[in-house]
Amino acid sequence: ADWFNSKFIVSMASNLNMTRTPDVHFIAEARTEGTKFVVLSPDFSQIAKYCDEWIPIQAGQDTALWMAANHIILKEYYIDRQVPYFVDYLKRYT
Numbered sequence: 001a002d003w004f005n006s007k008f009i010v011s012m013a014s015n016l017n018m019t020r021t022p023d024v025h026f027i028a029e030a031r032t033e034g035t036k037f038v039v040l041s042p043d044f045s046q047i048a049k050y051c052d053e054w055i056p057i058q059a060g061q062d063t064a065l066w067m068a069a070n071h072i073i074l075k076e077y078y079i080d081r082q083v084p085y086f087v088d089y090l091k092r093y094t
Contacts, residue, residue, distance in 0.1 A: 012040040
C-alpha cells in the first residue's frame with residue numbers, strides 16, 4: 001500500500017504485472033492521485049506501457065545510474081544544504 005502513498009515510483013528490472021500481480025493495482029491507483037511513475041528497462045515491457053516515462057537503459061548501466069542519482073541527492077540535499085535532522089542522524093548513528 002506504500003505505492004499508493006508515494007509521489008514518485010521507479011520500477012527497475014521488474015515486470016510488475018507478472019511478478020507482483022496482487023499489488024500492481026496500487027500503482028494505477030497512485031497514478032490517478034498524481035504519482036509519477038518511471039520505468040528503467042532495456043525493453044518496452046508490459047509495465048512500461050503504463051509509465052509516465054520509460055528510460056531505456058543498456059544492460060549493466062543500472063548501477064551507474066543509481067550511483068549518479070544517489071550522488072545528486074546527497075550532494076544537493078545534504079551537503080550543499082545542511083538539514084538538522086540528517087546531521088543529527090549522522091552524528092547519532094555513524
